[in-house]
Amino acid sequence: MSIGNSPEDDRPSEDRIPPMDDRPSVGRALQQARIDAGLTVDEISQSTRVRIPIVHAIEQDDFSRCGGDVYARGHIRTLARAVGVDPEPLLEQYGAEHGSRPAPTPATPLFEAERIRSEPRRPNWTAAMVAAIVAVIAFVGYTAVNGGDDGGDKQQAAEGSTPATSKPANPKPSPTKKPADPKPDPSDSAIAAAPRDKVTVKISAPDGRSWISAKDHNGRILYDGLLEKGQSKTFQDSQKVDLVLGDAGAIQLFVNGKEIEDEFQPGQVERLTYTKGDPEVG
Structure with missing residues (x-):
């Protein structure tokens, strides 16, 4: 009987094998x-x-x-x-x-052609028919009135009556031109003209940088990344926009053309949701 180590003891166990990485x-x-x-x-x-x-x-x-x-x-x-x-x-x-995660999709443009394209209006045939009938009636009435007046004038001329001199009609005052509406300043932000049937959110980082994430109402990621100092991102959806701000104190936030005045602290993580009616009045 051997009192030494058996060959099995000389084989390295799994615990003794150094990690590959x-x-x-x-x-x-x-x-x-x-x-x-x-x-x-x-x-x-x-x-x-x-x-x-x-x-x-x-x-x-x-x-x-x-x-x-x-x-x-x-x-x-x-x-x-x-x-x-x-x-x-x-x-x-x-x-x-x-565990890995899917790559974020790029941010949706502020105004896509599909979103701002107005639906074609169907012609209102009823209104067109009514307008045509009114025009015909007015033309017939005008013709009848003028025809009767011409007959009376001819009869008076045959009898030797002197036609009355008609007074010149008073000239109508020229309409006063309304002052043209002031054009908006080209430097104004496009978010000021945000449509009322959508929610528009603009995120800026004027003083620092912050990680941000934005999703639409279906949970689809609009943006997920770092917003550097001086950069801004704008998101739009038909119902709502969900936000996560990694450093809310470095963020300046505009919702539907109005600035959000919440005093976020530096380093504070905020989860926010905005809809078409935000920010609420009062």
Whole structure:
């Protein structure tokens, strides 16, 4: 009987086999890139407007505090750009570890030809017939009246009566021209002319950047991505527009031509829904 190790003990177990993929996790990669860039968590939070607890959680690969897969991807993209690394490999790694999602569809144009094209009106034959009958009656009456007057004038001339001199009709005053309506300033935003039968939402980032997501009433994604400083996006739907603002404090919002005056805090995530009647009066 052998007292040494059996040949089976010399074979490596599954626990002893090193992993094929020795890449660091998404959170660890972001943390190492931040350290290599010489940045603190506070500095990253100030530059990206991502709250400090969320930055700490992401660097520990805890994405539960992001509020969902879409928000986690937006934060990964924002933090990667802030520390100077390409976000796409990290997003692919995140998708492989947490499940992928379909690519967002491009934002719908503000005014599509199909949406603003008016339906052709059918001819109103009843009104046309009534107008024709009225015109015929008026013509017959006018002819009869003028014919009787001509006969009377001829009879008076035959009898030698002097026709009365008719006074010249008073000239009608020329109609006063109405002043032309002032043309709108070409610099005015197109959202001021938003149609009433649709909901129109304009999102601007004048002071900073923020991740945003917009969906129509069918749940179809109109836009999903980062809105850089100075950029703006406009969305339109026949019923409603659902919004998610990753950093509502950096956003300026217009709904149906009116500015939303809500005081959003920096780094605050907001989920909003607007319809054709918004914003409500009062």
